[in-house]
Amino acid sequence: MDAEDRVVIRRATAQDFEEWLALFEAVAKEGRWIGREAPLDRVERREAFERGLEAADALLLVAELRGRLAGTLGAGLRLGIAEFGMLVGEPWRGRGVGSKLLESFLDWAQEKGAHKASLQVWPHNETAIALYEKFGFVKEGRLRRHYRRRNGELWDSIQMGRVLDQTSPGSPYG
Numbered sequence: 001m002d003a004e005d006r007v008v009i010r011r012a013t014a015q016d017f018e019e020w021l022a023l024f025e026a027v028a029k030e031g032r033w034i035g036r037e038a039p040l041d042r043v044e045r046r047e048a049f050e051r052g053l054e055a056a057d058a059l060l061l062v063a064e065l066r067g068r069l070a071g072t073l074g075a076g077l078r079l080g081i082a083e084f085g086m087l088v089g090e091p092w093r094g095r096g097v098g099s100k101l102l103e104s105f106l107d108w109a110q111e112k113g114a115h116k117a118s119l120q121v122w123p124h125n126e127t128a129i130a131l132y133e134k135f136g137f138v139k140e141g142r143l144r145r146h147y148r149r150r151n152g153e154l155w156d157s158i159q160m161g162r163v164l165d166q167t168s169p170g171s172p173y174g
């Protein structure tokens with residue numbers, strides 16, 4: 001990788017919307033990696049994008065490579081749990097973009113005082129599971145026949161988490 005291939009991770013701005021949506025749509029069209037399916041609901045995506053920009057407990061990161069949006073990560077803090085979803089466009093995978101997005105997200109979660117980071121992933125998404133395990137996430141359970149796809153199928157989902165607060169006491173009830 002030369003200097004021009006440097007990945008810049010930054011917070012999204014309002015100007016990123018069209019390129020962000022196109023990136024999201026391209027990955028959704030692949031049909032097997034993320035929860036949302038193409039064609040995306042533009043109004044719902046616009047609302048999610050704006051929440052990511054504006055809400056104090058939300059984060060919307062983009063990864064820029066050679067001036068193009070290569071990936072994105074969206075997160076929200078709920079009950080002290082930082083939940084996130086991420087994607088990298090097909091042409092840019094395997095170059096460390098996902099790792100850099102995840103590092104920035106974990107910094108944010110720590111800053112926000114989250115006690116845990118959490119996500120869901122399709123069981124067949126071995127690349128994503130490998131990435132999460134590299135960052136200390138573990139599989140915590142399998143949600144069976146949990147999500148309905150537009151074609152009527154019901155897909156299982158794997159819940160993964162990484163505990164950030166290892167010192168607070170646990171439940172006294174076992």
Ligand SMILES: CC(C)(COP(=O)(O)OP(=O)(O)OC[C@H]1O[C@@H](n2cnc3c(N)ncnc32)[C@H](O)[C@@H]1OP(=O)(O)O)[C@@H](O)C(=O)NCCC(=O)NCCS
Pocket residue numbers: 027033034086087088089092093094095096097098099100120121122125126127128130131134
């Ligand atoms: C999963 C995803 C985000 C990874 O992003 P990426 O930029 O390709 O990841 P990186 O280049 O940082 O690689 C990180 C790790 O992922 C794993 N990985 C990457 N490519 C892989 C491959 N082809 N096969 C298996 N593991 C792979 C490795 O553990 C790798 O770490 P290493 O390079 O130290 O071995 C990306 O593939 C993607 O967006 N896929 C489609 C959308 C998606 O699945 N989103 C997640 C939904 S839960």
